[in-house]
Amino acid sequence: MLHLTATCTTVPEGYRLRVLAQGNDEPILDLPFAWDSFRPASAGHRLIEHGYMIRPDARTPEAVNGWRQVPGQPGTWSAPVIPTEHGRPATGTMVAGRLAEAVAHWTDGRHDEARQILADLARTGTPSLMYGVATGLAVMAKAALEKLQGLSGGAASWILLTPDGSSPEDILPPPHLFAARFITAHANGDTKATLALYGAAFTAPDPELLPACMDMLLAATGEAVRAATPGADR
Structure with missing residues (x-):
């Protein structure tokens, strides 16, 4: 199964939300948002709107809506994701x-x-x-x-x-x-x-x-x- 990771990183204009496939540096999804702070719930909803969802097993007490801060990368959060089809996984x-x-x-x-x-x-x-x-x-x-x-x-x-x-x-x-x-x-x-x-x-x-x-x-x-x-x- 293809392993996908979503990242949300602070940039001068706000935040950038990306989806990356393991072993590939080119993002599958790349979206800018003019947020003044990290919005984990909104980031999750934007993923759903564009065909991805945070894996259910990522939503642990240590995470924030499935997101975790990336060690050594201030202002960057990540979450494992799975593909969907317009908000609904394809069966x-x-x-x-x-x-x-x-x-x-x-x-x-x-x-x-x-x-x-x-x-x-x-x-x-x-x-x-x-x-x-x-x-x-x-x-x-x-x-x-x-x-x-x-x-x-x-x-x-x-x-x-x-x-x-x-x-x-x-x-x-x-x-x-x-x-x-x-x-x-x-x-x-x-x-x-x-x-x-x-x-x-x-x-x-x-x-x-x-x-x-x-x-x-x-x-x-x-x-x-x-x-x-x-x-x-x-």
């Missing part, structure tokens, strides 16, 4: 097809087969690809929910509600909450929130949290598609 035709197959298995009641496809993707997938898997599932979930509600694309703003009006955070287990919040954020076009949710699950101390979250996202998507399919056993 490729093969992966998209496998996701559709997994959801179809789930709607037919073949849950173990659906989970096996997800496990196969996770075993060989990069963090970028698995974020793309999560987004791909959310795309299908949103389409199914719009069909159930009789909505056209882009016509709604989505929120989380519970039957008794309590906070979702108070009653939902973490994987269920992740799936609900990820689908809702994607439906609202909130890429910042989906990245934050995936990053939090990816870097959680419990190594089983992300797989559980992805499994629940698959289940939620499969159930939404099943509910939206005419004649399905509901």
